[in-house]
Each structure stands twice: as structure tokens, then as C-alpha cells.
Amino acid sequence: MEGIPLSSLKSETLPNGVRLLSFNLTATNASNGTDVTCLAFGDDGNATETAYLYVQGPPDSVSNLTGYQLDSCCMFISWYPPFTLPGLTVQYIISVGTDQQYLNDSITNYTYCPMNLTNKQYLFNITTTNKAGNGSTSNITVGFQSSSQISIIYQDSYTYRVNNYWYLCFLLSAHQLCTEVPLVNITLCTVNNDSCYSSMNITINHSAYNNTSLVVIINLPSREILNTNIILYYQNGVKFESNTIAISTYNLQHIMMVNTTFNEVCLQFLFVNGSTTDIIYIHITNYEEPVHQPVYYNISCNDQLNFTECITNIPAGNNLTLYACESMEDCTTNPAAVLTGINIDRSRTSMVSSNDIMPNPSSTTSISLSTISTTMMMEDCNIRECQSEVPVTSAVLISVLSVFLILSLMINVITLTVCYCKRRQDDR
Structure with a gap:
């Protein structure tokens, strides 16, 4: 580099009497970080102490530029910054289509969550710049693929009720959510879109294994089973719709048959936390012979949410249907739960019938042994005992013998009387 003529120097005297000389140089054909040796020569030809200058022009391009789809709403790119002299800054100009964003030197990544997101390839251009001007531009293409349909699991065991406000918990994979975009609303719409219910409050909890739980407070009608689709609305206009989920707003959430025995059925009941129901009515139908008067069995909750009773x-029958209801008025039309295909056997008890034995008071000439027929029926055994001979009791025999003795005595008395009368007649 050629020497600097004195005419181009700027001179300034500092307060301590030191004279300060300054000048400007324009580097040509040099890269950032080129060192320049600066020497000043006096009139006597002696050089001063050597000074070193480092030149910083427009920044180089970024390095290691990578990008990928972050979630169902956003894409993510990152890079390594270019060389920059200490104390100097570099900025980045990010361009994606018509969208443009300026970032300062402390940021080396960028999350892009556009409005009206579509499935396509997105081209990212990143240009470096500083006070010396714009530097080089690097680019990368990131593919985006997402579906408006998401899979959600309804965790009904965590359901809580306060009057008509229901606390519902849903579980879904974290990649199905938009982590960088606010979730503004969750709506439950029935399958035929007759009714929609909007959330009052939303809480997002990130758990292990890349799962996320959503706790939604929502006002729902009571005593209904709602087949709904969960719709998530995000601030950038993205909307997701879930699979069909059945949500019960009965106090009785679940009923399960534990076992059945002879004329008996055992059931497990699960009530929602915050339940206000005291009694559940059980009604069993589908008997082969019609039941003229419906029978209801009352189950008391006893301040328990999960119990077995x-x-x-219960009359025996096959392929019966059990209705669990919170009201008797509409039990079969609006039950909280229904169990089908229930088989209840008869109890193993024996029933014996016999004919009473009564003596015939008009019978005085003959004695016979009465035959008593008894039949014993036992379920599943098919044992039948018929025509068993039973002798008449001793009391009856004694009574009959007494009658014959009296008759014999009377006959003897009559005979003696006749004989006596006849002899007197002969004596005369």
C-alpha cells in the first residue's frame, strides 16, 4: 500500500498536548480480516512504533445452513455466523416469498410460521449485512407437509365437573400442535354440526414422550352423550379437527359388569368428580316373557366415585339389557349407560309339593294305603322322583280300628239282646 500524503491527514491536538493524526483508507482486493501494517515516519526519517489495522468489509455468507419442519404450523432454520471483527455487528435479512425479517447478530436461527400455510416447498434466503453493506446470500429449501386432521385421546378419568362447567383433558402428540403459535380457542362441535361449544379457558401441559395434554374448561348441557369433533384454532389461522370423541355429561361416567351369579349381578360404577347424583336406577329388560310392571333397583352412591355393588x-334370563339411569322417567330413552348380552341363571333351590292326606269320615268298611306322589325339581340336575309309596300314619289306623271295635261291641250287644228276647218267648 502506498504512503499517505500529508495533505490527506487530519490533525487534532488532544488535551494532554498529544497530536492525533487520522486518515481513511479503502482496501482493494482484500478479504475480511486482512491485517494492515501502519508506520509513521518523521522528518528525520525515523519510523514510529508499528500499528496494525484489520479491515472489515461487507460480511461473508453464513455457513452450515440447515432447515426442517418444526411442527404442524412452523418451519425452522439455523446457521453459523460469518467472520466479524471484534466489536462489530452483522445482521441477517431472511426472505421467504414476500415475507421478510431482519435479525440482529445475536440470533442464529429463525422460526417461520406463515399465515394460510400450505403443503409445499418453501425457499429461505438469508443475506448478511453490516455498515459496510450487504454481503453474500445463502438459501435453503424446506418441505412442509401437514394435515388438518389430528388424532386426540380423551382422558375421561380426569374429567371434573362444577355445575355445568366441565374440565376436559385431551392427550395428543406434541408434533401435532403449533408450539410457536398461540392456541386461541378450542371448540367442540357435534358430528352433524347441530351444536358447537366454545372453550372458556385452555391450559397446555407438556409431558414426557413428546406428548401434550390440553385441559379445557367448557360449558356443556347435562345428561347427554355428545359425539363431537374437537377443533383447534391458532392465531395464524391454522385450524385442526380431531377424530370423533364421545363425551358423556352424565354424573355416571362408566358402568362395568364384574360378574353374574344365580339371580344376581355385580356392577362397578364410576362417577365424575364433582358429581351431584345420589341414586342410580337399574332397569333390566328383554325377558322372554313380558314384564307387566317395570322393576327398578336403586343404587346409592354413598359419597363414593368408584365402587362395586x-x-x-333378579329374575333369570338370557341376553338381557341393563339400563343405568339418573332418572326413572326416561330411563330407557335417556340412560347414562347400557349393558347388553347379560345372562342371569336361576338359583339352585328345590321346590317340593305334596298332597295333604285327609281321612274320609264316611268310609267305615275298608282300609287302604294311600299313595302320595311327590315330584322334586332341581335346576341343572333333572332329577325326578315319582310315585313313592307312603303308609298311612298310625293315628289314622288307630282311629279306624277303634270304629271297628265299637261296631263289634254293638253287634255283640244286639246279638245278646235278640237271644235273650227269643228265650223268654220260648219259656212262655
Whole structure:
């Protein structure tokens, strides 16, 4: 580099009497970080102490530029910054289509969550710049693929009720959510879109294994089973719709048959936390012979949310249907739960019938042994005992013998009387 003529120097005297000389140089054909040796020569030809200058022009391009789809709403790119002299800054100009974003030197990544997101390839251009001007531009293409349909699991065991406000918990994979975009609303719409219910509050909890739970507070009608689709609305206009989920707004959430025995069925009941129901009515139908008067079995909750109770003295039958209801008025039309295909056997008890034995008071000439027929029926055994001979009791025999003795005595008395009368007649 050629020497600097004195005419181009700027001179300034500092307060301590030191004279300060300054000048400007334009580097040509040099890269960032080129060092320049600066020497000043006096009139006597002696050089001053050597000074080193480092030149910083427009920044180089970024390095290691990578990108990928972050979630169902956003894409992510990152890079390594270019060389920059200490104390100097570099900025980045990010361009994606018509969208443009300026980032300062402390940021080396960028999350892009556009409005009206579509499935396609997105081209990212990143240009470096500083006070010396714009530097090089690097680019990368990131593919985006997402579906408006998401899979959600309804965790009904965590359901809580306060009057008509329901606390519902849903579980879904984290990649199905938009982590960088606010979730503004969750709506439950029935399958035929007759009714939609909007959330009052949303809580997002990130758990292990890349799962996320959503706790939604929502006002729902009571005593209904709603087949709904869960719709998630995000601030950038993205909307996701879930699979069909059945949500019960009965106090009785689940009923399960534990076992059945003879004329008895045992059931497990699960009530929602915050339940206000005291009694559940059990009604069993589909008997082969029609039941003229419906029978309801009352189950008391006893301040328990999960308990097992057995119902006894149930008429036997096959392929029965059990209705669990919170009201008797509409039990079969609006039950909280229904169990089908229930088989209840008869109790193993024996029933013996016999004919009473009564003596015939008009019979005085003959004695016979009475034959008593008894039949014993036992379920599943098919044992039948018929025509068993039973002798008449001793009391009856004694009574009959007494009658004959009296008759014999009377006959003897009559005979003696006749004989006596006849002899007197002969004597005369």
C-alpha cells in the first residue's frame, strides 16, 4: 500500500498536548480480516512504533445452513455466523416469498410460521449485512407437509365437573400442535354440526414422550352423550379437527359388569368428580316373557366415585339389557349407560309339593294305603322322583280300628239282646 500524503491527514491536538493524526483508507482486493501494517515516519526519517489495522468489509455468507419442519404450523432454520471483527455487528435479512425479517447478530436461527400455510416447498434466503453493506446470500429449501386432521385421546378419568362447567383433558402428540403459535380457542362441535361449544379457558401441559395434554374448561348441557369433533384454532389461522370423541355429561361416567351369579349381578360404577347424583336406577329388560310392571333397583352412591355393588333377586334370563339411569322417567330413552348380552341363571333351590292326606269320615268298611306322589325339581340336575309309596300314619289306623271295635261291641250287644228276647218267648 502506498504512503499517505500529508495533505490527506487530519490533525487534532488532544488535551494532554498529544497530536492525533487520522486518515481513511479503502482496501482493494482484500478479504475480511486482512491485517494492515501502519508506520509513521518523521522528518528525520525515523519510523514510529508499528500499528496494525484489520479491515472489515461487507460480511461473508453464513455457513452450515440447515432447515426442517418444526411442527404442524412452523418451519425452522439455523446457521453459523460469518467472520466479524471484534466489536462489530452483522445482521441477517431472511426472505421467504414476500415475507421478510431482519435479525440482529445475536440470533442464529429463525422460526417461520406463515399465515394460510400450505403443503409445499418453501425457499429461505438469508443475506448478511453490516455498515459496510450487504454481503453474500445463502438459501435453503424446506418441505412442509401437514394435515388438518389430528388424532386426540380423551382422558375421561380426569374429567371434573362444577355445575355445568366441565374440565376436559385431551392427550395428543406434541408434533401435532403449533408450539410457536398461540392456541386461541378450542371448540367442540357435534358430528352433524347441530351444536358447537366454545372453550372458556385452555391450559397446555407438556409431558414426557413428546406428548401434550390440553385441559379445557367448557360449558356443556347435562345428561347427554355428545359425539363431537374437537377443533383447534391458532392465531395464524391454522385450524385442526380431531377424530370423533364421545363425551358423556352424565354424573355416571362408566358402568362395568364384574360378574353374574344365580339371580344376581355385580356392577362397578364410576362417577365424575364433582358429581351431584345420589341414586342410580337399574332397569333390566328383554325377558322372554313380558314384564307387566317395570322393576327398578336403586343404587346409592354413598359419597363414593368408584365402587362395586351387587343386585340380588333378579329374575333369570338370557341376553338381557341393563339400563343405568339418573332418572326413572326416561330411563330407557335417556340412560347414562347400557349393558347388553347379560345372562342371569336361576338359583339352585328345590321346590317340593305334596298332597295333604285327609281321612274320609264316611268310609267305615275298608282300609287302604294311600299313595302320595311327590315330584322334586332341581335346576341343572333333572332329577325326578315319582310315585313313592307312603303308609298311612298310625293315628289314622288307630282311629279306624277303634270304629271297628265299637261296631263289634254293638253287634255283640244286639246279638245278646235278640237271644235273650227269643228265650223268654220260648219259656212262655
